Amino acid sequence: MKRIISIALVLVLVAGVxxxxxxxGDGEVTYLKFPTASTxxxxxxxxxxxxxxxxxxxxxxxxxxxxSNGGVQNLGLVAQGxxxxxxxxxxxxxxxxxxxxVFEGQQYDGIRVxxxxxxxxxxxxxxxxxxxxxxxxxxxxxxxxxAPGSTPEVETNIHLTAAGLKYPDDFSxxxxxxxxxxxxxxxxxxxxxxxxxxxxxSAVSEILSTAGGRxxxxxxxxxxxxxxxxxxxxxxxxxxxxxxxxxxxxxxxSIVITIFVDESLPEETVYQMTKVFWENVESLGSTHNAIKxxxxxxxxxxxxxxPLHEGSxxxxxxxxxxx
Numbered sequence: 001m002k003r004i005i006s007i008a009l010v011l012v013l014v015a016g017v018x019x020x021x022x023x024x025g026d027g028e029v030t031y032l033k034f035p036t037a038s039t040x041x042x043x044x045x046x047x048x049x050x051x052x053x054x055x056x057x058x059x060x061x062x063x064x065x066x067x068s069n070g071g072v073q074n075l076g077l078v079a080q081g082x083x084x085x086x087x088x089x090x091x092x093x094x095x096x097x098x099x100x101x102v103f104e105g106q107q108y109d110g111i112r113v114x115x116x117x118x119x120x121x122x123x124x125x126x127x128x129x130x131x132x133x134x135x136x137x138x139x140x141x142x143x144x145x146x147a148p149g150s151t152p153e154v155e156t157n158i159h160l161t162a163a164g165l166k167y168p169d170d171f172s173x174x175x176x177x178x179x180x181x182x183x184x185x186x187x188x189x190x191x192x193x194x195x196x197x198x199x200x201x202s203a204v205s206e207i208l209s210t211a212g213g214r215x216x217x218x219x220x221x222x223x224x225x226x227x228x229x230x231x232x233x234x235x236x237x238x239x240x241x242x243x244x245x246x247x248x249x250x251x252x253x254s255i256v257i258t259i260f261v262d263e264s265l266p267e268e269t270v271y272q273m274t275k276v277f278w279e280n281v282e283s284l285g286s287t288h289n290a291i292k293x294x295x296x297x298x299x300x301x302x303x304x305x306x307p308l309h310e311g312s313x314x315x316x317x318x319x320x321x322x323x
Contacts, residue, residue: 030061030269033083035068038147040178040206042198042288043087043257046117049287050259050277057276061269069177070150070196071257072102079108084262089120089196089255090232090304092154097306102154110263112309114274115299118290119254121199121236122155126192127185128212134219135163139170144184144193147177156194159253162222178203186211198257198290200242209244217251226253232304256302261309270311278315297321 036047044067051063063085068074071088075096078086092102099107126132132141138160145160145168146152153175157167165171174180174190178201184190185207195203207213215238226233236254240247259277261270278296285292300308300322308316316322 032063032085034063034085035066035074035077035083036087037070038178039067040203042201042290046288049284053280058272069147072149078262086260089257093306094304111260112263113306114259114261114312117257118198120196120257121254122252123195123204124216125204125207125213126216130191132192141191142172144174144176144181148175152194152196155196162225182206205243215250267311270309271314274312274315
């Protein structure tokens with residue numbers, strides 16, 4: 001009898017797993033994991049709002065948003081099958097596709113774009129008395145390039161190398177995320193930190209308003225070198241007044257951030273996700289200023305040649321913004 005009961009329990013468990021992998025029909029539920037970024041960055045609340053939209057409007061879909069160290073980790077999780085959706089900027093997506101840079105020896109060509117979101121700005125925030133006025137002044141300082149495996153760490157490496165510094169040998173690195181950087185700068189244990197996010201982002205706001213921080217512009221020669229060498233970089237301005245106590249324009253670089261999915265997701269599922277996102281995009285504007293005024297045409301722009309998922313492409317063709 002015990003053997004019969006054990007077999008029955010196994011069959012019930014297997015049935016439950018299979019139901020969780022369904023496409024949403026006949027009462028089945030598809031469970032998807034959606035890693036985003038630090039909870040103090042711009043993208044985490046945006047990701048949570050998008051997940052809620054999908055869960056409320058697509059029958060049989062259950063998307064759980066998760067905090068993470070950012071794009072590099074997100075791409076790795078999806079490549080390993082531990083997540084199915086993520087956010088990342090186009091440069092590190094290209095590196096993963098080609099097996100270069102931070103993804104040397106870890107090539108994965110199964111990532112597909114659902115939509116471009118907005119521009120992510122590189123934001124160099126330093127303590128008031130740090131003595132850092134340019135990227136080259138970071139030499140010899142205690143500086144946080146970002147958490148290990150994060151997009152900010154990749155960006156710090158690229159920009160400081162372009163500025164002539166040896167990364168990370170020319171400074172004392174503290175590999176911490178946004179939240180830890182706030183306290184360390186406030187306690188004068190850190191001279192500065194690199195953040196990359198949509199503007200405004202709460203971590204920068206807090207550092208500028210409560211920790212005596214300020215933003216530093218990226219050197220124009222570094223910007224010129226990077227925009228010439230890499231197709232995904234743009235010269236950008238963080239306008240004066242974006243943050244409290246910021247009464248000056250900040251010159252920097254920006255890169256498009258995308259929502260991506262794994263190629264294995266069904267076409268119809270991704271089609272519905274894309275459709276629901278764009279039909280409700282105005283409601284997302286209240287989540288973060290980076291989303292306000294987002295236009296459908298931007299969904300397929302500045303993707304650095306990265307492929308769309310066929311489900312998303314189907315929607316964009318229907319809407320007439322691509323062939």
